[in-house]
Amino acid sequence: MSTDSTQRLVTIHADGESLEGTLALPPDARGLVLFAHGSGSSRLSPRNNYVAQVLHGGGVGTLxxxxxxxxEDRDYANRFAIGLLAERLVAATRWVRQEAEAAxxxxxxxxxxxxxxxxxxxAAQLGDGIKAVVSRGGRPDLTGPSISQVTAPTLLIVGGLDDVVIxxxxxxxxxLRTEKQMVIVPGATHLFEEPGTLEEAARLALAWFQRHFKK
Structure with missing residues (x-):
């Protein structure tokens, strides 16, 4: 995390479960991004934490x-239960809106x-309450019919060597029926492990959020 960011461990309660997280806010944050990690990953994902550091450097807070x-994670099927994961994200969004430093x-x-x-x-459920969405090596095809109801500007970042996911x-x-962009990062596979590729994805994400967080 950025040394200039204030961060604290938090617990979000949803569906009777206690979900652990880290809320980090740089000084004069211009917005806040909630991360939804992929199957088998967690809040400790090194790739997502790297992206979070880049966002902090650009004045964007993260959860x-x-x-x-x-x-729940021990049941493999839950990792692909998109409805459940989306509801958890909505619950976290409602939680963070009640936090004084993020209000x-x-x-x-x-x-x-x-x-x-x-x-x-x-994002489709919350409408104008979400200002921007970024997908990195994502499976937006699993969204279902509600994808056409998304109003938040959406950036899809895909690795150039990730043929199936492209x-x-x-x-x-x-x-998608909203402002949208799809960027293919040359030389990147699904996890963006190749030199410079995750850095490029993070740069793209930061620029997208900065653009759409302008008041």
């Missing part, structure tokens, strides 16, 4: 949290893998 409890900040979602579908479904994102892109 990284576990969408599932440890017990009034524009909100956005960053989703990876299946988390992208959860982010889009939650096709899935192209399908979802065609169904």
């Amino acid at each position: 990284l949290f576990d969408l599932l409890s440890a017990e 009034g900040l524009p909100l956005g979602y960053f989703g990876a893998s299946t988390g992208a579908a959860a982010a889009l479904r939650a 096709g899935m994102n192209e399908k979802a892109y065609a169904e």
Whole structure:
């Protein structure tokens, strides 16, 4: 995390579960991004934490949290239960709106893998309450019919070597009815592990959020 950001561990209660997270806010934050990680990942995802650091450097706060409890995560099917994951994201959004230090900040979602579908479904539910969505190596094709109801400007970032997922994102892109952009990062596979590729994805995400968080 950025040394200039204030951060604290938080607990979000949803559906009788206690979900752990980290809320980080840089000075004079211009907005706040909630992260929806992919299947088998968690708030400790090194890739999402790297992206969060880049956002902090650009004046954007973050909330990284576990969408599932440890017990729920042991049931593999829950990792692909997009409806459940989206509801957890909505619950976290409502929670963060009640936090004094985040009150009034524009909100956005960053989703990876299946988390992208959860982010889009939650954004469709909350409408104008979500100002921007970014998907990195995501599965927006799993969003379902509500993808056409998303109003938040949406950026889809896909690795150039992630052939199957490129096709899935192209399908979802065609169904989006909001401001949208799809960027293919050359030389990147699904997890953006190649040198410079995650940095490029983070740069793209920061620019998208900064653009749409302007008051």
